[in-house]
Amino acid sequence: MLTASITGKLFEPPMPEEIIKVAKAVTKKKRAFFIIKNFEKDVRVFKQAIEYLRNIGWSIEYGIVNDDISVDASSLRKYRRGLAGTILIEKIIGTLAKKGKSLVDLKMVCEQLLPETKTIGLAFSDSVLYKQSCHTLSLGKDDIYYGIGIHGEAGYRKEHWQKSELMAREIVNKMRLNFRWQKKENVALLVNNIGKISPMEELTFTADITELLELEGLKIPFIKTGSFMTSHDMSGISVSILRLQDKWLEYLKQPSTCYAWPNSI
Structure with missing residues (x-):
């Protein structure tokens, strides 16, 4: 790392x-x-x-x-x-x-x-600025915000709370438009807990994303789920996809002692 x-x-x-x-x-x-x-x-x-x-x-x-x-x-x-x-x-x-x-x-x-390498994030609650009372995203109790940044920057669309599968579908559709991938391509998947998401929710969402990508005909030989890049006091999750080439998969699988990088594949 x-x-x-x-x-x-x-x-x-x-x-x-x-x-x-x-x-x-x-x-x-x-x-x-x-x-x-x-x-x-x-x-x-x-x-x-x-x-x-x-x-x-x-x-x-x-x-x-x-x-x-x-x-x-x-x-x-x-x-x-x-x-x-x-x-x-x-x-x-x-x-x-x-x-x-x-x-x-x-x-x-x-x-x-x-x-x-492409990423989409979504937030379920605001990131509260340190020593300030303002909220950065102005999210309501049952709102989600697609396309947010790690510092609480605005995204591209707010919606009311949806099921995990529907949120996953929005992200995969956005990824397809940007990657224009072909069937049988190999990708690495990183599902990042931006903050306050339980392990059960994290894994459920990862399963939904994985299933949709497989329905797209993609191969996913590398999946990581966890808290890799968090944001101050924000509840949210992001999905990153890397289209694999050359020996990138081999390099991703090399063990690391980095705290937040579990070595199980």
């Missing part, structure tokens, strides 16, 4: 100085690969840190993950956010880095992964 995660204050990116400090602390080799979620502030501060490190002799490459498919219009795709699909990319790139691959190799694989 990752050597380090560099975080800022709640719902804010770290400062460039913090990024530089962590990079220097975890390696003396003066080279690093950054995986950045596509939020304007995050991209800006990481690029500032990367410019500084390159100027003092570091070799740096990076990838910007924009797996959010809640935005359809091509003119708005640059605003696609980085969501839980980032975890799958981190796992594969982390495995390759451990195998000693060069930064050029990591960059090449990351560029291949990005268009094949």
Whole structure:
């Protein structure tokens, strides 16, 4: 997985100085690969840190993950956010880095992964901002919100509460439109508990998603369910799909000691 995660204050990116400090602390080799979620502030501060490190002799490459498919219009795709699909990319790139691959190799694989990784999230309750009384999504008691972001950003449609199967169907339909997949393609599935979802609900939803994908004729040799990318005080769940190529499945299955990554397949 990752050597380090560099975080800022709640719902804010770290400062460039913090990024530089962590990079220097975890390696003396003066080279690093950054995986950045596509939020304007995050991209800006990481690029500032990367410019500084390159100027003092570091070799740096990076990838910007924009797996959010809640935005359809091509003119708005640059605003696609980085969501839980980032975890799958981190796992594969982390495995390759451990195998000693060069930064050029990591960059090449990351560029291949990005268009094949897609995520849709949905919320059942708001994310309450820390030390503030406001709610970010203005959800009613029986509302769900499709297409939300991990910081409580707005999605594309609100509806009243539905059965798990109907919510799964909405997500799979959205995925089909974006992937334009063919029968017998292999995909990896990550069902992410954004927060407050019970294990029973989590597994029920995963079963519904899996059944619908299999009805689409897809093969799913890799499934992970759990809390991989959560949001402050929000109840919700997201689905990430990676269309598998090359040895990506093998890399995903490599064991990891990362806390939130169970190694059972």
